[in-house]
Amino acid sequence: MAEDNNREMAMGAVAPSASTPDDPFLVNFSTGFEYVNPKDWPSRKKWIMTSVLSVTGFNRIMVSTIMAPALSTIAQELHMSGTEAIMAMSVYLLATAFGPLVIGPLSEVYGRKPVLHATNIWFLVWNIVCGFSRNRAELLAARLLAGFGASAIYALGGGVLGDVWRPEQRGRSLGLYLLIPLLGATVGPILGGFIVEGTTWRWIFWSTSILQGVMIVGSIPLFSETHAPTILRKKAEHLRKITGDPRYFTEEDVLALGRSISWVLMRSLSRPMRLLLFHPIVQVQACLSAFSYGILYLVLSTFSDLYVKQYQESTSISGLHYIAICLGEVAGGQIARPLMDFVFNKMTRRADGVSKPEFHVPLMLPGAILTPIGLFIYGWAAQRHLQWVIVDIGAALLCFGMQMGGQAMQAYVIDTYPNHTSSASAASQFLRSMTAFGFPLFAPTMYAALGYGWGNSLLAFCAIGIGIPAPLFIWLYGPKLRARAPSSY
Known part of the structure; x- marks a missing residue:
């Protein structure tokens, strides 16, 4: 409470000159090595943060x-139907739809570090x-709650990468971050x-x-706070404490001037x-990535079943x-990595040194072409038992195309919303997780009715x-939409 009062006093004292960059009480990264901007950290430290995530x-x-691969075994032991067993897997993804909506913004208020560890x-x-579940209700509930905690990575990943890496390094950082x-x-x-x-x-x-x-044991000593506003806020608090002068403030304090903490x-x-x-x-990115993510989990949930039932292979x-899916995704990410940069x-x-987020967009087009080609090959080869x-x-090939296009789109959003990357990531993750939850549920019915050939062809046409x-839409209209967009604060 005393710290809040000091902050209000500080804002009352310096708010009129808050917009002046050289205001002596405006706390920024211009002084103090220990508070250096995360984007200027040594490469080794940046890679440690990226590797932890x-x-x-x-x-x-x-x-x-x-x-x-264990769905049929779990269903038999816990007396679940096939749909209920799939639900036990998919409910984890349902939690990752809602978790980032809370976790992402919290990391922009309290910082990345405490949110990651919690x-x-x-x-x-x-x-x-989950491992001790005795019935389907316990398994479903535990998977849902585990998924909520797991969902933090979808909000924190983009946020931390945006905190420490510059736009011209986006392909390199995203490619290596997503590899594992x-x-x-x-x-x-x-x-x-x-x-x-x-x-x-x-x-x-x-x-x-x-x-x-x-x-967890390894991340506690290795991971440092990367969120710039949180670092500066702690610096301002430290300066107010050691100097006894309540006038030190940050740009975030100006935005919250006259507002309560609850607001x-x-x-x-x-x-x-x-x-x-x-x-x-965000709407375009969310819809595009949601469709790709839904297809990925549809394939993941049915791929083993295809080979067990149609090719008479064992579960292992x-x-x-x-x-094959792994190689496609990894190759797509690693080939996109140098191409993006x-x-x-x-x-x-060519633009005389002026960069724009739209410069990430060209790499989306090859991915958009390869994705349906992969679906056609996969579907009709399975249909005809080739x-x-x-x-x-x-x-x-399907996963190669989706990964290449998705990586470029993620880079575009990070550069478009540098101050609120976690919230932008959470917004898109909401739709992604909903499709990842829903697509596997209708997959058995779709393949039973249409077969693998026409079922995958339908997805390819979509x-x-x-x-x-x-x-093409983002390339043509992205700059105008960014200029007209309301503030993300």
């Missing part, structure tokens, strides 16, 4: 898919509970298949909990939905086909109708 994302994403522990507790988490989505079913055959399905959760515990908190918590409802750029061997820097030079390698090539116009 990357490894954390690996486990949380792996847990979302590791149940896939959600790490929350996820660990409920993932352990991309492995998680496909390593999960492979690992799950061998665990189910070798021991009980409960070790799916206990083994990932052990890994989570190790990561600031509610304004922050409403930000993701305001961005989704009133910012066309069927899980090895997820390697090359195209961005080349277009910036050699399994052709099916895998189609799935790999991908053409959504994926190709989107980058």
Whole structure:
């Protein structure tokens, strides 16, 4: 309370000159090495922050898919129907739709560090509970709550990358950050298949909990606060304390002038939905990424079943086909990594050194073309029972295209909303998680009615109708939309 009063006194004393960059009481990164701008940190420290988030994302994403090969076993032991078993896997993704809407804004109020550590522990507790579930209700509830904690990575990932990396380094940082988490989505079913055959399905959760515990211990000393406004706020508080002068303030204090803490908190918590409802750029990105994410989880949830039922493979061997998906995603991300920075820097030079977020857009178009091609190959090869390698090539090409386009789109949003990247990421993640939750539920019915050929062709036609116009729309109208967009504060 005393600190809040000091802040009000400070704002009352210096608010008239708050917009002056050289105001002696305006706290910024111009002085003090210990408070250096995260974007100016040494590369080694930046990579440590990026690696902590990357490894954390690996486990949380792996847990979302590791149940896939065990669904029939879990359904039999806990007396669940096939749909209920799929729901047990998908409810985790439902939680990741709503979690970032709270977690993202909180990280912009209290900082990335406390939010990361708190959600790490929350996820660990409920993932352990999943392994001890005795009935379907307990499993569904524990998966839902574990998913809420896991959802932090979807908000914090983009936020931390935006905190420490500059636009011209966006491809490099995104590519290496996503490398490990991309492995998680496909390593999960492979690992799950061998665990189910070798021991009980409960070790799916206990083994990932052990890994989570190790990561928590490692992240506590390694991860530093990256959120610039939080760093500056702590610096201002420190200066007010050691000098006894209440006039030190930050730019964030100016924005909150005359507002209560509850108003600031509610304004922050409403930000993701305001961005989704009133910012066309976020709407386009959210719809495009939601469709791609839904297709990815539709494929992940049915891929093992395809090889077990139509190619008569064992559960563990069927899980090895997820390697094709993994290779497609990793290759897409790593090829996009240097291309993104090359195209961005080349277009910036052509524009006389003036960069724009739209310079990330050209790389979206190849991804939009490759995605439906992969769907056609995968669907009709499976329909006609062709050699399994052709099916895998189609799935790999599908994931290659989605990853390349999605990575470029994510970079565009980070650069468009540098001050509220976590909230913008949370807005898009809401739709992404809803489709990831919903698409696997209708997949069995769709394939039973249309077969793999026409079922995937239907998805391919939708991908053409959504994926190709989107980058053209952003390229033509993105600058105007950004200029007219209301403030994200």
